[in-house]
Amino acid sequence: MRVSRRGLLAGAAAGGGLIVAWWLMPRSYATPLVAASGEHVFGAWLKIATDGVVTVAVPQLEMGQGITTLLPQIVAYELGADWRQIAIEPAPVSGAYANVPLATKWMPLWDPAFAGLSDAADDLIALRFAQGQRFNATAAGTSLAAYELPCREAAAAARAMLAQEAASRWGASWEECEVEGGFVKLGDKRLGFGELAEAAAGYTPPDPPPLRPEPPREPPLPADVDAAPAYPRIDLPSKVDGTYRFAGDVRLPGMVFASIRHGPVDGSELTGFDREAAGGVRGLAGIVESKRWLAVAADTWWGAEAALAAMKPKFAAPTPVGSADIAARLDTLLTAGEAHVIAETGYGGEALERVDIGRRYEVEPAYAAPVESATAAARFADGRLDLWIASQAPEQARIAAARAIGIATEDVALYPMPAGGSFDARLEHDHAIEIALIARALGRPVQLTWPRRDELIRAKPRAPAWLLLGAQIAKGGPEGTGGAIDAMRIRIATPPAALEFGKRLFGNLTSMAAIRETTGEPDPMACEGAVPPYQIPALLVEHIPAEIGLPVGRVRGNAHGPTIFAIESFIDEIAAKAKRDPFSFRMSMLGSDVRLAACLQRAASLAGWDGGADQSGQGLACARIGEGPEAARIACVATARQGEGGVRVIRLSVAADIGRIVNHDIARQQIEGGLVFGIGIALGNPVRLRGGLPEAVDPGALGLPTLAECPEMRIEFLASEAPPADPGELGAVVAPPAIANALYSATGLRLRRLPLLSDGI
Structure with missing residues (x-):
């Protein structure tokens, strides 16, 4: 008898209570799809009609990121369908579409008592939660991790069932058949999906499904090549002509x-x-x-x-909070508040004997401000x-x-x-x-x-953060190698934003109740990105939970925005003090992340990096989101020039490694969109609160970039065999520090607050 962790847990639960046993035991779900006239259901993911149309269920929210193209593309590839015969429909809420990776990542938000028992236990509990709670949320770039394999398996099973029906008509073995372009073929014989669908739907799906040897992938293209996409976006034509329905x-x-x-x-x-x-x-x-x-x-x-x-x-209203109040609270807490260690690597805090260079960075609340209220x-x-x-x-x-x-x-x-x-x-x-x-x-x-005014005043902005970074610098060293970091300490005063959000989402609490329940709680997810990708012998990261009287939530980039802005600005400041080229200084610390080093090298090449000399107007930054092979990596060189009206960012040169690329066109769009979002964060106007209300509620007051104000963008992906990673957040978090470093290079003025022009120049 084979003993597994799953079986052991389930068996042990039988003695401890039927409820626990039910929670852990495997469950199955009837297909949630309903066939229309002429359609035949093939599992939970697709239907095939007698006219050959393949309808793919999409359990993720389409909000411009292209998921209603990406998942159907995976199905079309694995099924052997022609892209022109693919249709989509939103998937009903069902445990069949559980987003298990997101449930695992957010386990500290919905089950903090059991989070972290072990990787295997967390995975099992998260699976049962996601299925039982029909948790198919769209967030944190988990769509491919959650749904690529289920889509492939469903399509592979349907392909085999179609081939089995065709083979039975031809008196052949189904394994001999080829399925491509919407047809099952054997020699000069061929039958379309529509001709086979009704009978094929009655077959028992093969277990395991016969996946194609290679997963879907598209090769990276040079930055200046703009080839027609192999899988054009399904939602684009109707969005252009106005028939897409919201x-x-x-x-x-x-x-x-x-x-x-x-x-x-x-x-x-x-x-x-x-x-x-x-x-x-x-x-x-x-x-x-x-x-x-x-x-x-x-x-x-x-x-x-x-x-x-x-x-x-x-x-x-209760005592209203203003921007000045928030700043004062964060300022006080940053130096005097109770700190909680959330990350310690290498020799940790004990190695920091002195602070040779220290800097403070301030990040104001950032608002999502979507077009549709x-x-x-x-x-x-x-x-x-x-x-x-x-x-x-x-x-x-x-x-x-x-x-x-x-x-x-x-x-x-x-x-x-x-x-x-x-x-x-x-x-x-x-x-x-x-x-x-x-x-x-x-x-x-x-x-x-909601009117636009209410969209803004009821928004939960990305939490403000005040960060204090200190570094101990190695003494001596050969010429041109000074400034090496021996130890670094990062203190972050910010609300426990992730915990607060989790209380609203999973606990159904009001905003103020969520604030009360999380006040003073350390929150590692509110400080994501605070562990740099660089090799630093000793690192200490501390969170000072701040109660600021303003509900906060998730906005693109989330905690990575403030932490990466502060770290990448600080690295530049250390390099400048040591009279080091910011590029070579970073490269010297990236020996443990060759993929990020390759991104940095390629971005510098695309930009024609000139060493970051004074007045060059070039500034760079790099970022890593995630851990291990699944992490996404990006490097960006911003170029700023003096022009009419002052200094302007004229170019962003970007190299990214997102693992295996499923759809190159959509990946590039995601990077571009993130860069534009990051430009708005860097160069837009802060939302000033007075008496609890924004001083201006007109969208124009946010100072978001117009199309004419967007710089030239050169984006290139690196070839990679790593698992696919989400590119959606990368541009949003790397653009602000790259722009800040470029403005310093162009003007000699170091801006340490986001938005960069918060207090004017």
Whole structure:
């Protein structure tokens, strides 16, 4: 008898309680897909119609990152389908699509008591959680890690079933058949998928499925080559012609449209409004008041918004927080707050006998500011809620909506919609709760769209962070090799942002309750990226948990943004003090990460790196996100030049290693989009809070880059046999320090706060 860890755990659980045993034992799920007329279901991932159309279920939120192309591409490749016959549909929320890698990564957020028992135990518990909780959230670049193999296995099984049916008609062995271009072939015989689908669907899928020898891959192209993609984006044509449907495009019989007003800060309470003032608005359909917000529905959204403006709702707010208050708290805590060690490598903190160079870096809150503000449509009837919403965590949104109106989760049908951008904003589900309450109160279908003002004031920005970095420098050394780092200490004063987010997402707590429950708690995930990729003999990283009175959450780049900005700026400052070339200085410390060193070499070559001499206007930075072979790596050289209106970044030269490339075009788009996001973080305007409210709520006040202001971008990927890694965050975290270092090179002015022009120059 074979004894496995899984069997041992499950067997031991039988003596300790049936509930635990049920939690650990394997489970299976009926396919969640429903066949339309002429379609035949092949497992949980695809359907094949009699006209040959292959429909692929996509269990991840499309928010511009191209996942509705990437997963279908994997299916098409493994199945042997023609790309022109591929269609997509959002997958229903189901345990069949569990995102296990994300559940494992976020285990400290949903089960801190058991996180870290062992890798095997964590994996098993995360698997059961993800399946049992129908956890198919889209976040942290885990889509390929979670779904590439299931997609390949499903497609390989379907390919074998089609081949078996064709072979039975030809009196041949199915292993002799070839499947490509949407046909099963044997010599000069061929049959299309549509001709075989009905009978093939009745076959038992082979176990294990016969995967193709090689996984899908595309070769990296030179930076200046712009070849036509082998798999063009499925969503692009409909986005260009305007037919792509978002939650704001949903139309239901008898639907009305709602707008909403929230208090200035979390914990605000509605104290009054002028109900009579709405009487002059045409098509008024209802007023819904809650303890913390006021909503109005009308025949048009503009009518609802006009009514709200006329009613002038008033709120009583707790002591409001301002930007100056936040800065003062972080400033005090950075030097005097209680610190918790979250990482210690090499000789650790004991090796730091002195500080030869110390610098402080400040990172302001960063807002996601997606193009599409929070939007959802809902219908409540006969005790059931139908909900159309873009959500990165659909099951958690479903649970929150059900609890809000006191019905069972199974009585909520959630229809996944794409998002017009997210940058992690759609991990929050406040608007799912609100529309459930509004739909129940009105008794008719309703669509809720937050005004841009409310999108900003209700946003949970990326947490601000004040960082203090100190280094002990080796004495002596040959000419040109000085400045070697003997030891480094990094102190980070920032809220426990990941824990706070986890309390909202998994505990369904309000923002203020989540802050109360996590105050003072150390949070390693809030300090991700603080362990540099460089070989440093001794490193100590400390977190000072900060309570700043402002709810914070996830925004593109997350904790890697502040930590990589500070570290890469600090490395440049050490190099400058030692009169070392920033490139060669970094290369001397990258012996343990040859892949990142190769990225740095290639980026320098693309940029024509000139040694970073004074006034050259070139600055570089590199970053690694993740651990081990699955980590993504990037290096960037920013070039700044004096021009009309001052110094301007004119070029970003980038080299990245993301392992095996599945879709080169989408990977490049992700890097480009991240770089533009990073430019906005670096050179945009900070959101200043006064009395709890942003001083300006117009999107233009954020100072985000326009297309005309974007620099030239040269992006090249390195060939790699490593597992695929997500490129989505790379550009966002590497651009700010590269730009800061370029501006120093061009002007001699060192800017240590993000956004870089927060206090002017």
